[in-house]
Amino acid sequence: MAVIKFEHVTKNFGKITAIRNVDLEIRDKEFMVLVGPSGCGKSTLLRMIAGLEEISAGSLYIDGQIVNDLPPKDRDIAIVFQNYALYPHMTAYDNLAFGLKIRGFKKSAIKEKVLEAARVLEIEPLLDRKPKAMSGGQRQRVAIGRAIVRDPKVFLFDEPLSNLDAKLRGQMRLEIASLHKKLQATIVYVTHDQVEAMTLGDRIAVINQGEIQQIDTPQNLYNFPKNRFVAGFIGSPPMNFIDGVIRRSAKGLFFEDSSGALYAAAPQALEAYTCRNIVMGIRPEHLHVRPEKEAERYASFNAEVQLVERLGHESFAFVRLHGTPIAARLAPEDAPEANTTMTLYAAIHRMHFFDKETGKVIA
Amino acid sequence: MTEHITKRSRNRNGLLPYLIVSPYLIHLLLFVLFPVVFSIVLTFHKWNIISPMEYVGLDNFKRLIQDRLFWKAILNTLQFLLVHIPLQIIAALALAYFLNQKIFMRPFFRAAFFMPVVISGVVVTILWQQLYGLETGLLNRLLIGLGLNRVEWLSNPVIAMISIAIMATWKNVGLYVILFLVGLQAVPRSYYEAAEVEGATAWQQFRYITLPAINPTIFMVVILSTIGGFSLFIEPYIMTDGGPLNSTLSAMLYIYKQAFGYYHMGYSVTLGLFFALIIVAVVVIQKLAIEKQD
Numbered sequence: 001m002a003v004i005k006f007e008h009v010t011k012n013f014g015k016i017t018a019i020r021n022v023d024l025e026i027r028d029k030e031f032m033v034l035v036g037p038s039g040c041g042k043s044t045l046l047r048m049i050a051g052l053e054e055i056s057a058g059s060l061y062i063d064g065q066i067v068n069d070l071p072p073k074d075r076d077i078a079i080v081f082q083n084y085a086l087y088p089h090m091t092a093y094d095n096l097a098f099g100l101k102i103r104g105f106k107k108s109a110i111k112e113k114v115l116e117a118a119r120v121l122e123i124e125p126l127l128d129r130k131p132k133a134m135s136g137g138q139r140q141r142v143a144i145g146r147a148i149v150r151d152p153k154v155f156l157f158d159e160p161l162s163n164l165d166a167k168l169r170g171q172m173r174l175e176i177a178s179l180h181k182k183l184q185a186t187i188v189y190v191t192h193d194q195v196e197a198m199t200l201g202d203r204i205a206v207i208n209q210g211e212i213q214q215i216d217t218p219q220n221l222y223n224f225p226k227n228r229f230v231a232g233f234i235g236s237p238p239m240n241f242i243d244g245v246i247r248r249s250a251k252g253l254f255f256e257d258s259s260g261a262l263y264a265a266a267p268q269a270l271e272a273y274t275c276r277n278i279v280m281g282i283r284p285e286h287l288h289v290r291p292e293k294e295a296e297r298y299a300s301f302n303a304e305v306q307l308v309e310r311l312g313h314e315s316f317a318f319v320r321l322h323g324t325p326i327a328a329r330l331a332p333e334d335a336p337e338a339n340t341t342m343t344l345y346a347a348i349h350r351m352h353f354f355d356k357e358t359g360k361v362i363a
Numbered sequence: 364m365t366e367h368i369t370k371r372s373r374n375r376n377g378l379l380p381y382l383i384v385s386p387y388l389i390h391l392l393l394f395v396l397f398p399v400v401f402s403i404v405l406t407f408h409k410w411n412i413i414s415p416m417e418y419v420g421l422d423n424f425k426r427l428i429q430d431r432l433f434w435k436a437i438l439n440t441l442q443f444l445l446v447h448i449p450l451q452i453i454a455a456l457a458l459a460y461f462l463n464q465k466i467f468m469r470p471f472f473r474a475a476f477f478m479p480v481v482i483s484g485v486v487v488t489i490l491w492q493q494l495y496g497l498e499t500g501l502l503n504r505l506l507i508g509l510g511l512n513r514v515e516w517l518s519n520p521v522i523a524m525i526s527i528a529i530m531a532t533w534k535n536v537g538l539y540v541i542l543f544l545v546g547l548q549a550v551p552r553s554y555y556e557a558a559e560v561e562g563a564t565a566w567q568q569f570r571y572i573t574l575p576a577i578n579p580t581i582f583m584v585v586i587l588s589t590i591g592g593f594s595l596f597i598e599p600y601i602m603t604d605g606g607p608l609n610s611t612l613s614a615m616l617y618i619y620k621q622a623f624g625y626y627h628m629g630y631s632v633t634l635g636l637f638f639a640l641i642i643v644a645v646v647v648i649q650k651l652a653i654e655k656q657d
């Protein structure tokens with residue numbers, strides 16, 4: 001059992017407020033990902049769970065017990081650091097054994113546990129090597145091994161894959177996911193990589209400037225972002241944002257972009273925004289070269305093609321709509337030529353509308 | 364190609380390159396090469412600076428082997444090192460450890476411990492002479508004030524060298540504190556955090572993380588303080604003149620006395636060269652021991 005709960009938690013470093021009034025509940029055995037740009041406070045949140053960072057205000061609960069003042073060793077957690085923090089003068093075996101030794105386990109019990117963890121992570125051949133003699137990926141495994149060997153109820157990961165190359169990162173991602181199934185423990189995982197967040201998380205907390213923007217499942221974050229920040233952060237290439245106004249006509253409300261080249265029927269919920277500036281968002285994958293489905297409605301507009309990226313299975317067209325940059329994800333055979341004009345069809349029911357001032361989603 | 368260029372530039376520049384390095388060459392000749400050669404020549408001679416040198420063959424070496432006072436001076440120096448080096452390491456490491464914590468007025472203390480290093484050795488020695496005074500010295504007054512017996516800091520032949528070792532440690536500790544501070548600060552914080560999460564106490568963190576991490580610094584301090592300790596001179600020269608009963612006569616002090624007390628130049632140089640060999644031997648042994656441990 002391990003439920004972690006932040007209640008109005010704030011963290012100040014001198015005059016800097018790194019975490020502002022955070023409420024977050026991490027469920028038992030959940031894989032929770034904390035994602036956000038660099039410096040947003042992800043590590044600080046994680047380190048507060050570990051007890052490595054004091055809490056300035058608010059309460060942190062683990063399994064219903066306030067742990068604000070509980071030392072790290074009594075929290076039954078393990079943390080995997082970004083730089084692995086393996087003890088350089090110890091072999092992999094001793095690195096794994098250290099915590100058990102400190103806690104007074106018998107030699108035979110230590111050996112059994114270390115070998116079991118080594119087997120799970122397939123690092124047996126590394127056990128008598130020191131960190132210096134290992135590759136980045138191997139160190140990563142040993143660092144994870146050091147975490148699982150004590151069988152804690154919570155695992156904390158701080159950007160564990162950021163020092164690995166892309167291929168290894170993909171592979172380790174799968175392994176961490178399967179490890180979570182095996183371990184049946186609560187995992188809090190920090191990353192700035194939204195692909196990692198989307199693929200690993202049961203739920204994701206998107207953080208910006210020390211505040212939680214939205215907590216939800218990966219699919220819901222993608223489909224129903226609560227604000228412009230989340231909409232722009234989740235998805236790659238990011239959602240396109242187009243400035244415009246809501247107008248009223250005989251047929252109902254419609255959105256007109258600021259250049260007057262794009263018209264789209266707008267939901268009735270935007271009534272209050274009539275004649276006001278708003279921002280429309282649409283993802284690259286919801287722009288097409290022709291209407292995709294008969295039952296759906298599309299808003300078409302002409303744009304100048306600036307650049308085309310061909311990735312084989314798909315291609316990205318980077319176009320401009322009167323100065324506004326827009327990316328479209330297209331089938332390879334639909335890719336236009338650069339420096340031409342093309343017509344794009346935006347799926348109307350896929351559009352998001354945001355308040356221009358607050359950035360909050362309004363429809 | 365390279366050869367061609369070198370040749371041409373040499374022709375073109377003539378003596379200029381030699382002129383540029385000449386200050387260093389002159390220094391090398393005058394203060395390194397000449398003394399070395401001259402002292403090797405001297406070991407085979409008797410010379411009192413005023414009258415001409417007299418060739419004596421290997422007499423100086425024979426005398427050295429039979430010179431009980433010289434061997435006592437060497438033993439005294441080793442005895443000094445035996446107290447000084449461990450004391451130096453423990454004191455410097457302990458101070459560095461605390462100066463590396465978030466303590467009150469840290470910059471002040473860091474500077475304060477370095478002060479004795481830059482103060483002249485003569486001044487420090489005179490200061491400690493006062494502290495060690497038998498009747499009026501501060502240390503004995505404190506002891507008596509606490510109801511304890513006074514200590515014959517400098518007049519007891521068993522204690523005197525230890526007193527000098529304590530003083531030398533105090534004088535040099537700042538230098539080694541800095542070396543240890545550099546070593547301590549190079550240990551990533553995440554090592555300690557990882558250990559803290561695993562449940563290691565402050566002592567266990569020191570024992571299993573700090574100590575292994577600063578091992579190279581410890582070895583450096585051992586070697587530096589060995590070399591520095593062998594040249595123990597000012598302290599006994601000013602405080603005790605080697606007494607009582609020659610118990611603080613260091614090798615350097617004895618060599619000095621042979622040269623400038625008795626004007627036995629040839630003999631003193633012979634002692635000096637022999638002593639240099641001992642220092643090299645000790646440092647080589649230390650180095651081998653270190654490499655074996657690694």
Ligand SMILES: Nc1ncnc2c1ncn2[C@@H]1O[C@H](COP(=O)(O)OP(=O)(O)O)[C@@H](O)[C@H]1O
Pocket residue numbers: 013016017018036037038039040041042043044045
């Ligand atoms: N020990 C510290 N002292 C002062 N400021 C800090 C400290 N640790 C983090 N910060 C600040 O807190 C903010 C959040 O940091 P962090 O949690 O490390 O961000 P992230 O992990 O999301 O990149 C940053 O602005 C950072 O500069």
Ligand SMILES: [Mg+2]
Pocket residue numbers: 042043044159
């Ligand atoms: Mg971070």
